[in-house]
Amino acid sequence: METDDVPSGSSPAAMLEQVVLVNEDIKQVVRNAFRINLMALNAILMARRAGSAAGFGIVAREMRELSEALVHSMRTLRALSDELLYAVTYVMRHARIEHVLARAATQSTRAQGNLREVLRATAARRIDLERHVAGQCAALATDLRSAVGISRVADSLAHMAKIEASWASDHRAGLDTVSEELASSLRGILPLLQALSTKLEAIHR
Amino acid sequence: MKVAQTIFQSGDHRWLAITRDPARPDYVIDTNEYLVTDGTQALMCDPGGLEIFPSVFSTVSNECNPNGITALFSSHQDPDVISSLALWLEFNPTIRCYTSWLWASFIPHFGGTRETFVPIPDQGMPIVLGALKLQAVPAHYLHSSGNFHLYDPAARLLFSGDVGAALLPIDAGLFVTDFAQHIRHAEGFHRRWMGSNEAKRDWCERAAGLDIDLLCPQHGAIYCGQDVQRFINWFDELEVGVVDRKAGT
């Protein structure tokens, strides 16, 4: 994934279609991550209200730190996804010009001769642009991996929070609900992130 | 990238303005693109030039799923309006482009086939998008000889193409706030680009008969509320079709 391979085998339009799908999924994941962050804040407030649930409070604060990291990673993901869309659209525009020039070159041997250098330069430029796209895919994949890592740790924390909730003497039901909500949201986000990695690999390939 | 801003929203019905591209080279005129959506279906007004397509496409994708764009509305044939057509079609070959019948065989020089175009007759036509009923309103010779604006009666919004255009600095706001100050940036443009006083008078009467809260031009800033009528009155009195012999040399 992190090499400078040139993506091949699909037209820029087909690639744009895939990148648009990835971007739509990213928008969805980002919305979920922001919700998780709010839930983690809510867990801290609940712990404070429950006073005696010291263990829960510690876990909740760690959870909040992690979800802040997740939100940060999501912001990067959004920015990278924007850049990738821009880069792929740019390749598509370039490929259109290249295609028209190539058609002109097929009209006569004279035209072919006149355009040979131009076509060579245009193709070289396209390869550069495609390399740039590959680099952006790789950066996106790296950020996705870090988001998966954060979500996994957050998932285990949510389980710990559930155990701590069961020890609490006050507000046990409330603490239990908030940790269950966190756990189930994290269970929801993980497969989305993993599916995204797979889609991204398909584009890069 | 350009900036996207919601200028009207009522439930699933939304108008989005895509404006002010800081990365745009200064030899390319700045344009506003507008996207009207009803739920997942969308129509793009004057989608812009080939040069700015990457910027427009990625900005739109941030706000909605571009797969929902089923139609383009091309107010006229200019390159700043529709030269990106081939790229939109490359992304989605089933997109339809509404434009004056006059240009239906000229715009294919930018891309598209016979199936792409829905020619609008001179008197205009309704355009249906989901549950919305939009109206292509004639604005011929302002400035193009086959020219339409798009009216949305539910949003009380008129997309007015080059009418109302102003050449503003890049950091100008999206809405007109000081009409007298703003219109100075619009005067030269309207005098020179708009070709016919008769057509202009006609349009002013037609526009005055519409209920308009937002008048959205392809260049410059959006007129709201009282400024809409102020603009129509100003335009009605302006003498157009004038060549300033000192300019453009």
Ligand SMILES: [Fe+2]
């Ligand atoms: Fe124009």
Ligand SMILES: [Fe+2]
């Ligand atoms: Fe224009």
